Amino acid sequence: MLQTCGSNSVQSLVSSETDEVRNVQMVTRADDPLGELFKAREIEPYSKSERCLNLLETWIKKCHKEHPLCSWSTDLSLPTRVIDVGAQTQDPFLFESNGARGEWLTLSHCWGGISPLQTTSHTLDTHKSSIPIGSLPETFRDAIFLTRRLGYKYLWIDSLCIIQNSHEDWISESSQMFRIYANAAINLSASAARNPRDGIFNSGDQQRKFSAPLTTFHCRSNAKDIEGEVGVRLQISGKGLFVLLPNEPLHCRAWVLQESVLSPRRIDFASTQLYWECRTTVHTEGYPESNDGAGFLKASGRTLHQVNQRQMDPHPHLKQGPVLEDPVSWWYMMLNNSYRGRKITMDSDVFPALAGVAEEVGRRSGFHYKAGLWLEDIHRGLLWQPLHSLKKSKDVSCPSWSWASARLPAPDCRLALDRYAAGHRATVLDVEIKTTGENEFGRISSGTLKLECNVHSFNDWKEPLLPVYNEHGGDFKSMRMHTRYLQAYYAVAYARAQMGRVLCTVDVRPDDVDSCHSEMVQRRAICAQIASFKVPDLGINNYKRAEDITDWKTIIYGLILEPVDDSSQVYKRIGIVEIAEEDGLAEGWEKKKLTII
Template sequence: MLCEICDQLSVEKLVGLFIDSDAKRTAPYYRLPDGAWLPHHSSYKNLVASAKNGCEFCNEIWASCKLSRHHYRQGDGAKTRDYDSVEKVLQSLEPEDVSGNTQLEVCITSSRIASVESKRRMDTLVVRVGRFDLVVEFKLTCPREENLRFGGYRIGRYDISPDLGSDASFNVAKSWLSTCQEQHQETCVPIQPTTLPDRVLDVGNSKVSKDLQLLETSGTQGVYLTLSHSWGDPAGVLQTTTQNLSQMIKHIEFTTMPNTFQDAVTITRKLGYRYLWIDSLCILQDSRTDWETASVKMGDIYKDSALTIAAAVSTGSNGNLIHVYEQPPVPILHNSLKLNASGDSHRPVSIRRKEKYEDELIDGIVKSHLATRGWALQERYLSERILYYGKRQLYWECRGLLCAADGDEPDKYNENQFWRWHNRPQDIQKLTPNSTAAGITPSKYMEFCSTWYSILEQYSKRNLTVASDKLPAISGVAAQFAHLTGDKYVAGLWERDLRVGLLWRCEEPKNSRRPREFRAPTWSWAALDAEISLGYSERNVGGTLHDAEIVGWDMKMAGRDPFGGVESGHITLNGYSWPLLKIDGDISKADIEHDVYFGHPIFDVASEGNSGDMADAYFDTANQRFICGWKETKADEIVEIRPESLTLFLVRMIVAIGYTGERIPDPEETDTPHFNRHAHYGALILRAASGDMPLYERVGYLSMYCTLSRYEKAWTKSTVTIV
């Protein structure tokens, strides 16, 4: 039952007001102009009376007003009472403030205001109470087949089944597949037979749980799917070994597989495919040789698959992909909003109270549990098509479409969070490294390197169960970059861009860790378990003669994969350095004499990137505090501050900061770093390594803001080898 006022609400009226008020030009969403609002009940008191009299929509508005949820106020944002219920806010006001100022108004818009124009979708009803602009939100939904449109806008999100294994859910997945194959010829690589991986799981032709076996393909052609999942406890994962391989080839009992595998088999069958690749089943888990062989091919396995099934929320192999989402007890007012003001009887739009923390596209993909796992990054970046099984619905990702089952899509305010690199169809051509390298322009190479650094920053935030997988887990992406650029891979960096790549920094040293076992040279980001960042956007400064020269480097791989684990390595640089003194204590107690023009200036620089007078220091681990230069070494006599001798090695100018109209010297005019110019320089902080050889280890990164001519006597030409 609806009251007379609610019964007269219509999409036609609300959209008309929105368009006439020019609300599409107003942002953010709580700044919708008054002209976009349709009057509802004249007071909150009348709303409550209507709800008690049986109006279902008024009752839902009243119920929402009593819930604790975020609301907005136009005008002075400081007065907004976040997370107070509307009713509590009203009760806290003086009677004279409430009297006559609680009229209700309704507006139609999008859950994100930018989506109104960028996606041409309206999926939200907003109800506000009085001039206080206290608002509650309701979600509009409709059947997928209705595809409602009004005034050039799509109306509502799609109704979705809470059962991710229902026919309705599989029909949505099939429609995405069909759309990709039929309409994305210019953006997506078509599904076609390719060389199968060395082993695949043959799920049979039937849709029942039988006829499962491991198939050794011997290079045969076919179409297959891949599974991207989090193992969780390895004890709960069904694994193929040299001992059970023959039995797995004969038959695999469906019921012996963990839930994730069972569901992946069911999905493969329902979508009409026969072959499925699952890492723990298709790689011999007790054979280092088989693992190394497969890891070299891992990138191509995901890239060539027709579709990757992603277990987005499962924390282990026993988690369910296909499950029934337990919906919160929120009433849905089915067919309760008219399309036309004329009062047609057909009402395909439903109204539902919006949950406070409702899953959206970004939650299902970018913020999912799978997105925290290291191996899953390259599985996402290299897969052509991905079908995500989330908490409450399905999600889809290919180059031509990114959306949720309910129709949610990225908008211009959050689309960069969904960014992922993958080859364009024209990049897939089988070019030799030499021909690729010969044809790539400097600007295109710089673009590829910037992309690589963006990927590393994302990757460094993810977790790995096995620490030694740091380089192997991203080797597939590295192999693709090598194919496209023709460049040589150097323990996570690129030879032609080493001067930039060496200047990575650790964002949170207190959370970083250096494994006891060797994993990569200290100058590589892969040597740390830490969140890293690289200044890839500050790359437009031309080289100068005081930039470090890469004399040479050498790398010994731990296996057969040229993009995988590293056994040892070093790099030799020729350039300018000056001595530093690290003080683990209060720098004011050091009483170090210095002369900023003729001696070694003090850098009063806290670690972890806090700015000092002249520089920012980012140590690789948390056991560093201050760093400074010195003129005399009497600081050694002060026991409390425990000084340590380090070396600052200049790598390159990052940003030139000249005066307006100042001419930038050409490299041939600057044979030393001492020209009179303000600039921003990147340098490595080095510590002498133990042993007989004069070697160094990287312990941090430092950026300086200074005129180098002031410290001419501080710099000395030197050659260093870093391990």
């Protein structure tokens, strides 16, 4: 026997035999009279249905007419090449714009280990004449269908609009990613498709059956004097569907984050339903009239357009105000929340995959970009911490001091000190980044950092004041005891028991923590002081407003470095160190000039 409890569209279904509780939703069709009482809508069995296509058109028209923040332009310079989709009876072709203007859509899709149809130097002229629709993989055919149906002429697809066997063209076009996506009318995201053969529609339709109503019954509202059909389905995430999107094949890819962040409007064809995302709101097929999109936009990193250049008066120990007032804090929030853990095929693509976003953050902040960090905030940026024991990038061109060198298999680290004002303990003498092309935000060939700072050799620490080593390396759970979460060094039970000793966390988990110090000595490792931070002396869960905190402690953060060879004075990063200044642990260090690669 089942009974329901709850209100509005969401109910709890309770089994009297097992006491199992499952949330269900009361849903109606859009044209049902009871739609004014139940806001959840039935999910169509096929995403290519007329109802779904009409819904997309409704969202687009609403954004055009009612969203002043979502600026639309019909007169922009087209990308170098776009696909002219033509009429329904014509084959599309590759159009070289040569300064022509207009509107275009973009397609985000997974290659998935399968090479889609590509434009190369050998096929360029052929594609400029015609691209037979039958030669295209299903995802591309679906994108062309949608472009035509939504009333647009041009479509940009990476594999067809970039000459794939030309390094020069790839470098040139990759430097245009910001303009291509930020100026596009709409981005079509084939979220559920694992590869180009899956198709935009078919890849999602396989899961839609699980969103169908379990049963339908006739219902009447005496108060409203209306009646109609109400369906009951197991609850799918409604307004907060961003919980599911990161699990879609497309959104596991590093390249796609940039496409998502930069695009002013996006249609996601996911495995459960359709999504509309613009700069104003988020709509879903299950809740098509909902305007509650703030959580989605923040979780997906799609808030760059809200970030301005206004600087707020800082708290004495806190960095300036909210993230949305500070482009660089937004950048690290995006890395922490949205980019971390995404998959990338080639290590050397880690910077190009974010080049467009980095360009816009640089424009808004006025800061200078240095291999994923920002020169004017580099003391904080150098102090990223791994969330897990790392695999270092195989790309030797990626500097060890950049978060991009952390691989698991994607960048997997956190900048934990983004709220706190840094007191500089190192002087930056020079940062030299060499790129493989003219784009300063793109692929790099080397990165060198020169500092003058206080250093201490591991060989000079003796019993009983040897450093304390984080037992689990960068393991996430153990790091709750670590100052990563900005709990003061003194407030943490683990650290309090080790007063008078510095706390070290190596990037790559040690096989035997007991032998970690002897290993550091053998590797001739040193600690280099980078910055000091005033952090609140609070317990693990004791959060207060900054103005209510009276007891602040100074923690000096530094890098653990090892020389790249036996004779060199050139170093690479292998970990991070935390030093309690009040214990006098920062005294007696030697000032030295260092080169870190």
